[in-house]
Amino acid sequence: MKAQAMTAFGAPLEPMDLTPQKPGPGEALLRVSRAGLCHSDLHIHDGYFDFGDIRQPVAIDMPAVLGHEIEGEVAELGEGVSAPAAGTRVAVYPWLGCNACDTCRAGDQQLCIALPRRALGVAKWGGMAEYVHVPFADALIPIGDLAPGLGALAMCSGLTAYSALKKIGTPPPEQPILLLGMGGVGLMAMALAKSVLPNPIIAADIDASKREAALSYGAVEAIEPTPEAWKAIASKRGGAAAAIDFVGAPATFGFGTAALRRGGKYIIVGLFGGKASLPLASLPLRPISIVGSYVGRLDEARELIALMRQGAIPAPPMHERPLDQANSAIDDLRAGKVLGRVVLKP
Ligand SMILES: [Zn+2]
Ligand SMILES: [Zn+2]
Known part of the structure; x- marks a missing residue:
């Protein structure tokens, strides 16, 4: 062959x-x-x-x-x-x-x-x-x-997108979900999200054409991953009940974990790599959870x-x-x- x-x-x-x-x-x-x-x-x-x-x-x-x-x-x-x-x-x-x-x-x-x-x-x-x-x-x-x-x-x-979406569980339906990184897997998650979750889905990507694509797949908002852009969203919708990181880089991790509401869940899928640190006391005090999802x-x-x-x-x-x-x-x-x-x- x-x-x-x-x-x-x-x-x-x-x-x-x-x-x-x-x-x-x-x-x-x-x-x-x-x-x-x-x-x-x-x-x-x-x-x-x-x-x-x-x-x-x-x-x-x-x-x-x-x-x-x-x-x-x-x-x-x-x-x-x-x-x-x-x-x-x-x-x-x-x-x-x-x-x-x-x-x-x-x-x-x-x-x-x-x-x-x-x-x-x-x-x-x-x-x-x-x-x-x-x-x-x-x-x-x-x-x-x-x-x-x-x-x-x-x-x-x-499958990676679907399994990560399923790990979110069932947060109250008005709470937003943040999807970070609209590459192949992120866009697939955007397309699948409506079938899996009732929550409003917010996309974040540094690339304007990818944000555009996310909107056409049903994102209620698509933003640049900056603290200012997130603050505007959070003031009307509250923090994210969950975020899925399809990049897996220190920058997305920093932005995404900060966007979570108390009790929120951070699901890392992307394999970009690198290292991140966070204040350990923020885990019990906020209290957030961080999980990985593999295919x-x-x-x-x-x-x-x-x-x-x-x-x-x-x-x-x-x-x-x-x-x-x-x-x-x-x-x-x-x-x-x-x-x-x-x-x-x-
Ligand atoms: Zn085995
Ligand atoms: Zn693959």
Whole structure:
């Protein structure tokens, strides 16, 4: 199969002819039709995540195939698997664990730490290829007639946004929710928020075109992330019951935690990196909580696809490019030139 493979961290991807693994019992093979390009692909391509004082290295065997937002048609099923039938359009839940440990049995495959790692496009070959081997056929989620690319996006940016929104819980419906950073995941959260929460949603971004996009997706206000801009909002609506940080940088953390009302919840999703400090006494005294959210669960992925198939959610901006333009797509994403999502087509 043709693939755009990574042979060394930081080096351009190379066209390669690879042989996909045959599906064994319980497994499946997927013919890829779309693979979304995500910021996490850039971090994996760099070879590390920025943890502030240290760089957390990425452990991956070369050649590697990136792409964890995968959509396609079932090509072949392994022994003991009868559904979804060959030819069915599916999205693939890529955040696979061992499927055997306590964490996986509780439904949190995305948090599994068993080795070898199994996440597709992260540890195992992913979607920047003609085929993907899927180690558990359970991970295939039929998408019906969803617009091409939407199922792929649902599995990372969509799922990440959905799982973070669900962590907000049920604050009083008049209290505002703040979404910080209107990149691919932030805009997806904006599009999903109305289906998950009754609260008014306020977007913050430094880029005027992204604020504009947030308004068109249902934000009641879209502001620059400055204390003055927030003060104007807070004087009429009160502090935020929750904020989701889709950037994860010291600046967004400082702005966003200050915007919370007493008892508010700060949910960090973005992997921009760096370090932040805060007065420890503010945790009990305000009293706020700070939690992280990492992609989402398989059952949440199924819920999300069901919501999308009901047509409740508009498609975010998608830009299709042929798979062999993966390198220029990566360069554009790195340069911040992408509004919404680039979707590669083998
Ligand atoms: Zn991703
Ligand atoms: Zn596990």
